[in-house]
Amino acid sequence: MDSRLQDSRSRGRPVSRWLTDAAGGLPRTFWYLWTASLINRTGAVAQLYLGVYLLAVRGFDASYAGLVVGLGGIGTALGALPGGVLADRWGRRPVTLSGSVLAALAMFSLGLATSQLLILGIAMVLGVFQGMVRPAFTASIIDVVRPDDRVRALNLNYWAFNLGSGIAAVLAGFLVRAEPMLLFAVNAGVLLCSSILLAVKVPETRPSSPVEQSEPIGLGVVLRDRTFMIFVGLTLLGWAMIETNKILPVSVIDDGLDVTAYGQVIVVNMALIVAGQLFLPKVTRQFRREHVLAVSVLLAGCGFGSAVFVDSLWGYALTVAVWTLGEMLMTVANSAVAVELSPVDARARYLGVFAFGLTGAMFVGPAVGGLVADQFGTGALWAGVFCLGLILAVGNAAAGPPRRRRITSLQALDESATTVEVSGSNPRP
Template sequence: MRGGTRLPRAVRLLVVARAVNRLGAFSLSFLTVLITTRFGASAAAAGGVSAAFGVATVPSRLVGGRLADRIGRRRTIVLGLTGCAVAQVGLATAGGLVTAVCWAVLLGLVFEIYEPPSQAVIADVVAPDEQVRAYGLLNAALAAAGMGAGLLAAAVGRWDLRWLFAVDALTCLLCALTVRLLLPADGRVASAAAARSTSASPWRDRALLRMLAAGTLFAVVYLQIMITLPLALDHEGLRPADAGLLFTVSALTVAAGQPLMRWRRLRTLSAPVAFVAGHLLLTVGLAGYAAADGLAVHVASTVVWSAGDLLLVGRAQAVVASLAPPGGTGRYLAVYGTSWGIAGVAAPLTGTQLLEHAGTVGLWSATALACLVLAALQPALLRAAGLPRAHREPRSPAVELPDGTAH
């Protein structure tokens, strides 16, 4: 059976706006190429620029969370996207290496600002028992738009790499304009409790820090797939470009699986059960990579781990949002989101070392083991967090009343 109420208009508009932005979010994959081909820098120097960008994204997300709780969700999203557009134009028009490096670092400093308020909007307007579906829809839309982004990049990049950054800037501005015109205006923080919560540090919340630790391990595993898979395929004698096919299969699996998340059995899963099932599917899929001897097995394994991702996507954000005090959702989501910045530094280092010293079998076996550890530990972490009942126990499906409301 299918169920669930229709998501609020603000969420649907946000999903569309972010999907438009994602269609142009392909330029960063070509940052190192731009640095080497246009400015004659070495590969090592280009890698250093890319690393500097990655480090700059960590404070960017924290700033976005604080601004989201201080000045409002819509204003912060618009500010972040506009900053990205300005920095992208700067990269497209840079006349020298030093200028390009400055714009790249600036881009990193504004790149994640709009993420915490985007996630906080969902926490603000969606009921707790529907937040997982809302976060899942956002991620599925971004995945689907990502497939189109690859095709658009292939077409635009044939002219000049600088056009990639110009198109990316345009989609940022279109997304900002959509959010500014169509999303509800930011309300004033009226309650004293909400005002006081802005001074409480999320870094002192042990439950949040436990979620951050688990989220960082998950992000390291996930980025291993995104970063190391092409190298691993090359080690196995397959074409590195086949990773693009596997990424497309993953995106299709997540997008096609979204309607299934409206089914009663899946929609009412408690957080502990969903985390265990999702991580076990990831374990099986990554173990399949370790045992794979051809592209067909890689494709089948990709479908399996992507099904696990479908169960997990949005789940952690919903849990973290439930931990936040009134007025602190943006900062809590921002702190949790730093897991991806930390993983962005750790994943390429650990992945390349594992690949060099243990081969593809060692690489994927280690990532599968990490997922197995998460499957074992995540329920205990959730119990220790003292989650609301909606996350600890299976939820009863909403009953649609004649007036359109749900109970």
């Protein structure tokens, strides 16, 4: 009788059940990390408006503004590599804290800089510091949650990233009108605030089974891993497809729509992610990773490819909805595979190389996409993205069997490895 009553109550509370599936059972330490991530992204006002600031406030031309933003992206990609090495050598905590504090100082300095050359240099240094933090921070999340909860935890972190981005976009508009320097002061301030939170609440999370001292702690072990590097290559190309959305305004303007139309249709991307991203881990759990990735790149290719045939605001909004679904699926599956292919004793280094691929896509997608659009037109670009989606779907499907074999062997090692006990976390099974 009691069990039937409990089942009845459970069926009567779908929202509560959904919240439990999405966010229940995760350790307290994860939520401190999640909160730090949300704070950082909500305050990332200078990062979001850097191009606008350079153009509208400082009066620099578009090519210079693009170079500054591009160098920042290159710095972030490059910083992920030493960040992963140092997080495995020194620990997650010192790399995360030192990188965040140095990034805050660089962010504030960027707002004070007036020389074009100095701005370029600070932008790249800032990117390096931010890139160093990424693999250490992601490794901390993986360290403190149970293996079965890792995909869910990373998906929650991605959701917080997008929620914070939406808030930051609104906040940045107010700040740049009130006092442009506030963009950099607020951004630097939230970096320091999140660092204080992490310093007070999050201990060192690196697994207690150390790397053998005779083994050099470098990137060689990652770069020699053919299965993982193929995955990184496919990931880079897949995310480069998504990043070609930066060229979408060119199509919008070519079709005679108002320049603000891009802002209206790209809201669909953010709204879908915030509304639906938390559902996906449960939905995709029953499918193989390579199948989810194949579908994700097909959806991305179809979404961008269909931009050839639309010329209205609602038409573009529909294309954004299609490739956003591909982006959402790609996020869940790529995060899962990256974690599953990363050995315990080299976790941060593997995640550093993975982050390098993701960040590199932020440069490759717009750069190559802009070149193709300039030389051959946006129609050729979107047709090319569609074809790339087909190729990547085949590639991900073919890469699936060796990935599964490798993941099975690593999971056996992971289960036998010594696990770290973190204060405030749930007992491990």
